[in-house]
Amino acid sequence: MASYRYRYVMLLFLLFLAIPATVGKRSDAKILLQTRTRLSDPAGRLRDWTASTSPCNWTGVACDPRSGAVASVDLSFFDLAGGFPSGFCRIPTLRHLSLSWNDLGGGLPAAEFALCSGLEVLNLTYNFFVGGLPEFSGEFPRLRLLDLSGNNFSGSIPPSFGRFPALRLLSLYGNLISGRIPTFLANLTELTEFKLGYNPFRPGALPPDIGNLTKLEVLWLSLANLAGEIPDSIGNLANLRTLDVSNNGLAGRIPVSIGRLRSVEKIELWRNQLSGELPESLGNLTSLLEFDASQNNLTGKLPEGLAGLHLTSLALNDNRMEGEIPAVLAQNPSLVELKLFNNRYSGELPPELGRYSNLQHFDVSGNQLAGKLPPDLCSRGMLETLVAFGNRLSGELPESYGDCRTLDYVRIQNNELSGKVPDLFWSLPKIYHLELRGNKLEGSLPRNISCAKNLTQIIISGNKFSGQIPQEICALMELRTINAGNNQFSGDLPLCIADLTKLEVLDLQQNNLSGEIPAGGWTELADINLSMNRFSGEIPRSLGDLPVLTYLDLSGNQLSGEIPPELTNLKLNHLNLSGNDLSGKIPDGFDTSFFPPSLAGNPNLCSSSGLKPFRKCPPSKQKALRRAAVAVLLTAAVVFPATAVLLATVCYRFIRTGKKNPGRLWKLTSFARVGFDESEIFECLTEENLIGSGGSGRVYKVSLKSGQTVAVKRLWTGPDGPNSDQEFRAEVETLGRVRHANIVKLLFCCSAEECRVLVFEYMENGNLAETLHGNKRDQPLDWERRAKIALGAARGLAYLHHDCVPAVIHRDVKPSNILLDAEFEAHVGDFGLARALGRETEGHCVMSNVAGSCGYIAPEYAYTLKINEKSDVYSFGVVLLELVTGKRALDPSFEEQKDIVQWVIDAMSPKRAIEVSDMDYEFLIDPRLRPFTSSDYKEMVRVLNVALSCTSAFPMNRPSMRRVVELLGDRRDMNSVVQV
Ligand SMILES: *[C@@H]1O[C@H](CO)[C@@H](O)[C@H](O)[C@H]1NC(C)=O
Ligand SMILES: *[C@@H]1O[C@H](CO)[C@@H](O)[C@H](O)[C@H]1NC(C)=O
Numbered sequence: 001m002a003s004y005r006y007r008y009v010m011l012l013f014l015l016f017l018a019i020p021a022t023v024g025k026r027s028d029a030k031i032l033l034q035t036r037t038r039l040s041d042p043a044g045r046l047r048d049w050t051a052s053t054s055p056c057n058w059t060g061v062a063c064d065p066r067s068g069a070v071a072s073v074d075l076s077f078f079d080l081a082g083g084f085p086s087g088f089c090r091i092p093t094l095r096h097l098s099l100s101w102n103d104l105g106g107g108l109p110a111a112e113f114a115l116c117s118g119l120e121v122l123n124l125t126y127n128f129f130v131g132g133l134p135e136f137s138g139e140f141p142r143l144r145l146l147d148l149s150g151n152n153f154s155g156s157i158p159p160s161f162g163r164f165p166a167l168r169l170l171s172l173y174g175n176l177i178s179g180r181i182p183t184f185l186a187n188l189t190e191l192t193e194f195k196l197g198y199n200p201f202r203p204g205a206l207p208p209d210i211g212n213l214t215k216l217e218v219l220w221l222s223l224a225n226l227a228g229e230i231p232d233s234i235g236n237l238a239n240l241r242t243l244d245v246s247n248n249g250l251a252g253r254i255p256v257s258i259g260r261l262r263s264v265e266k267i268e269l270w271r272n273q274l275s276g277e278l279p280e281s282l283g284n285l286t287s288l289l290e291f292d293a294s295q296n297n298l299t300g301k302l303p304e305g306l307a308g309l310h311l312t313s314l315a316l317n318d319n320r321m322e323g324e325i326p327a328v329l330a331q332n333p334s335l336v337e338l339k340l341f342n343n344r345y346s347g348e349l350p351p352e353l354g355r356y357s358n359l360q361h362f363d364v365s366g367n368q369l370a371g372k373l374p375p376d377l378c379s380r381g382m383l384e385t386l387v388a389f390g391n392r393l394s395g396e397l398p399e400s401y402g403d404c405r406t407l408d409y410v411r412i413q414n415n416e417l418s419g420k421v422p423d424l425f426w427s428l429p430k431i432y433h434l435e436l437r438g439n440k441l442e443g444s445l446p447r448n449i450s451c452a453k454n455l456t457q458i459i460i461s462g463n464k465f466s467g468q469i470p471q472e473i474c475a476l477m478e479l480r481t482i483n484a485g486n487n488q489f490s491g492d493l494p495l496c497i498a499d500l501t502k503l504e505v506l507d508l509q510q511n512n513l514s515g516e517i518p519a520g521g522w523t524e525l526a527d528i529n530l531s532m533n534r535f536s537g538e539i540p541r542s543l544g545d546l547p548v549l550t551y552l553d554l555s556g557n558q559l560s561g562e563i564p565p566e567l568t569n570l571k572l573n574h575l576n577l578s579g580n581d582l583s584g585k586i587p588d589g590f591d592t593s594f595f596p597p598s599l600a601g602n603p604n605l606c607s608s609s610g611l612k613p614f615r616k617c618p619p620s621k622q623k624a625l626r627r628a629a630v631a632v633l634l635t636a637a638v639v640f641p642a643t644a645v646l647l648a649t650v651c652y653r654f655i656r657t658g659k660k661n662p663g664r665l666w667k668l669t670s671f672a673r674v675g676f677d678e679s680e681i682f683e684c685l686t687e688e689n690l691i692g693s694g695g696s697g698r699v700y701k702v703s704l705k706s707g708q709t710v711a712v713k714r715l716w717t718g719p720d721g722p723n724s725d726q727e728f729r730a731e732v733e734t735l736g737r738v739r740h741a742n743i744v745k746l747l748f749c750c751s752a753e754e755c756r757v758l759v760f761e762y763m764e765n766g767n768l769a770e771t772l773h774g775n776k777r778d779q780p781l782d783w784e785r786r787a788k789i790a791l792g793a794a795r796g797l798a799y800l801h802h803d804c805v806p807a808v809i810h811r812d813v814k815p816s817n818i819l820l821d822a823e824f825e826a827h828v829g830d831f832g833l834a835r836a837l838g839r840e841t842e843g844h845c846v847m848s849n850v851a852g853s854c855g856y857i858a859p860e861y862a863y864t865l866k867i868n869e870k871s872d873v874y875s876f877g878v879v880l881l882e883l884v885t886g887k888r889a890l891d892p893s894f895e896e897q898k899d900i901v902q903w904v905i906d907a908m909s910p911k912r913a914i915e916v917s918d919m920d921y922e923f924l925i926d927p928r929l930r931p932f933t934s935s936d937y938k939e940m941v942r943v944l945n946v947a948l949s950c951t952s953a954f955p956m957n958r959p960s961m962r963r964v965v966e967l968l969g970d971r972r973d974m975n976s977v978v979q980v
């Protein structure tokens with residue numbers, strides 16, 4: 001009976017539910033379709049949203065299986081644009097709204113959010129939302145997960161963020177949030193994940209109340225400008241699994257209470273200013289797997305307790321720790337990665353290291369370790385990196401290392417290792433970097449070295465290796481560097497070495513090698529040093545054809561014959577042919593006062609110009625010959641465009657303008673075919689030709705007799721420009737090897753003690769700063785030109801980042817460094833701060849001081865001094881904003897403390913979307929561009945969107961320059977306006 005009544009009641013209840021459910025479904029469909037009209041859907045992902053089917057069947061919509069009501073809208077990764085579609089929140093049953101990874105923009109006004117108070121999950125990551133974080137007015141009793149990371153939200157965290165009773169996950173990382181980390185967040189006692197990293201917060205302490213969040217499992221506050229000490233209360237987070245406060249300014253000791261984090265698996269404290277000793281209590285953290293406290297000021301010993309945990313990864317590099325490495329570390333069955341480099345550890349390495357765990361990465365370089373290398377490092381057959389350079393390790397290289405077929409990176413230079421290197425060690429199949437220099441190793445290179453197919457760098461100089469260099473080395477087609485100087489190698493150098501087409505450095509100085517000098521099809525070879533050997537025969541003429549050779553040292557051999565005049569084709573920074581048996585006439589290009597030291601010790605050379613100390617050549621028809629030679633060269637240059645890019649290194653005694661000090665040496669390097677000489681240029685460096693004056697020097701416009709006009713930049717050394725020597729070298733080194741239509745071309749440079757001069761192509765339309773912000777009203781930049789400049793500069797930067805090896809980071813991208821030629825094509829210039837990314841820095845380098853220009857510096861760079869190419873992307877984004885808005889990066893019209901990025905973001909925040917269709921953003925556009933067509937407006941908005949993604953606070957969120965070219969280029973390709 002009871003059960004019957006129960007069923008009856010249930011039936012009535014279900015009927016009652018079913019009626020509003022179908023009604024609800026119909027109106028849900030209507031709301032969804034209406035809201036969709038606010039979105040732009042270029043990829044057609046919402047194609048199946050049609051009134052004829054049920055919303056539950058639509059892409060991205062999910063319904064409650066029981067009630068059939070719409071419960072979830074997940075449109076992540078759909079390439080949607082428009083503003084925040086708050087209309088979805090009108091569906092009363094909606095619990096889950098995910099719109100991540102779209103191109104949604106604009107601000108999030110509180111009023112729109114009020115509708116969403118029924119949500120459990122709100123995920124808006126990786127869009128282009130700007131303005132302040134939304135105020136969540138009213139109650140959001142169900143909200144469990146709030147993810148707003150990877151946008152451009154700014155301002156401080158509103159107090160309503162402290163009032164979510166059910167919030168378990170709060171993620172705001174990668175925005176532009178400023179202000180301090182508010183203490184009221186400690187009210188969110190249900191939180192399990194708290195991610196606020198990668199925001200430019202004002203320096204402030206980690207709120208001590210954080211200890212109240214006892215359910216917290218993930219605390220991620222990397223790069224959040226934390227200062228002060230880690231609060232003791234951190235120890236209350238008994239459920240914490242991940243603690244990441246890396247990349248901040250935390251100081252003081254690591255609190256002992258950290259030992260109470262019983263559940264913690266991962267602790268990241270790296271790059272702070274923590275000091276003192278590591279607390280013994282770390283030894284209590286039996287769940288801990290990864291511990292990284294590198295790059296702090298820690299002192300004292302590595303605690304036994306910590307060493308005895310079953311960590312997979314232990315990183316304590318770059319501290320000031322000392323003492324012995326505890327033997328118990330070797331007993332750890334889990335250890336995969338051990339990074340202890342750059343400390344003051346001493347004593348011996350635990351001999352059993354590697355025996356009990358699958359060790360893959362081992363780096364103890366830069367300590368004071370002595371004794372032997374542990375023989376079992378690779379006994380599990382997993383070791384990939386073996387780095388132990390800069391210690392006092394001695395004894396032999398263990399025989400077992402020869403079986404380590406996983407090993408790919410070895411740097412054990414500058415130790416006291418001795419004895420024979422195991423034969424098999426030379427033939428490891430994966431090894432690409434092998435650096436053994438500065439030890440006392442001996443033996444010869446075995447023939448099976450040909451099996452080391454991946455070898456790119458073999459650096460074994462300064463040992464006692466001997467015997468012949470085997471022919472088999474020529475099988476190593478990936479080789480870029482052979483550095484085997486200062487050994488006892490003997491016999492003929494295999495001529496097939498010339499087949500190593502990727503070779504960049506060949507340094508075999510100070511051995512006993514004999515035979516002829518090889519030469520061949522090297523296209524990348526930049527350095528040859530074969531000095532102090534017993535090479536004989538003639539210098540091969542084909543050395544003069546090597547396109548990038550800059551260093552040639554063949555001194556101290558037994559070379560004979562004439563100096564091939566072809567060598568004067570090279571743009572050498574260093575030439576030494578002294579101490580040989582060369583004879584005949586010194587080629588004209590070398591017959592100048594700069595060269596005698598490079599040619600000395602060849603008693604049979606003669607000089608046509610009477611250069612001391614050589615004897616004078618018998619007179620001849622030199623001039624005619626010289627003209628013929630020039631004609632041949634020019635023809636060659638025209639016929640082979642590759643050689644056109646080049647060319648002579650010549651040095652003259654500078655007499656005509658250097659009257660003050662006629663003895664001064666000028667070093668001249670020419671990078672392109674030029675129809676002038678240096679004297680013509682110096683005569684023209686006068687006040688009337690001055691066209692600009694900047695931090696590092698002055699720029700002159702010089703019209704040459706040939707009709708060519710060039711720009712001459714004169715840098716001063718001494719008190720006026722303390723860095724200019726470095727900048728000069730940076731600029732010459734970078735520009736000397738960069739060729740691209742959108743990079744300014746360096747034609748010529750010369751330097752002497754007090755003065756350095758760079759000669760560039762002249763750019764008729766000056767630089768973008770003058771043209772955009774200056775008083776030149778005669779040629780205003782219309783939108784067509786601005787778009788072309790944006791694309792050209794993007795192409796130049798993309799070339800530097802993606803096509804140069806190693807990549808070049810410009811570091812000072814700004815309008816005054818974007819030069820405009822007669823056609824308003826952009827040329828990126830001024831490489832005074834450029835850096836090549838070193839191969840070993842793995843994509844970033846840490847700079848020693850802040851460089852770059854205010855208003856253009858990426859936020860992470862200003863406080864981490866860490867740059868990668870994404871810092872250029874940020875600066876380029878600022879340039880794009882200037883192109884669209886016509887404002888300067890730090891325009892006087894902005895309020896204090898505001899730059900253009902902040903200004904645009906704030907200006908847009910009260911509005912909704914950056915929608916292509918409405919004209920809401922007209923007020924942002926440079927008034928000088930008026931009137932504009934709606935298609936131009938569309939593009940301006942598109943460029944604004946690209947600019948905002950370039951200026952994202954989160955480097956990972958910024959597109960690569962290659963992607964920027966695509967984003968900017970779309971339209972150009974459509975309208976086929978491009979000239980490449
Ligand atoms: C949803 O799709 C399924 C299969 O694709 C179909 O059988 C069903 O009738 C559809 N339902 C509605 C209400 O359109
Ligand atoms: C938000 O959505 C993105 C994309 O689907 C996902 O990667 C991310 O984990 C989500 N956030 C949370 C907190 O679940």
Ligand SMILES: *[C@@H]1O[C@H](CO)[C@@H](O)[C@H](O)[C@H]1NC(C)=O
Pocket residue numbers: 159160162163184187
């Ligand atoms: C946080 O909680 C405290 C104590 O319950 C309360 O006084 C305070 O108003 C709360 N703060 C916010 C911002 O809700």
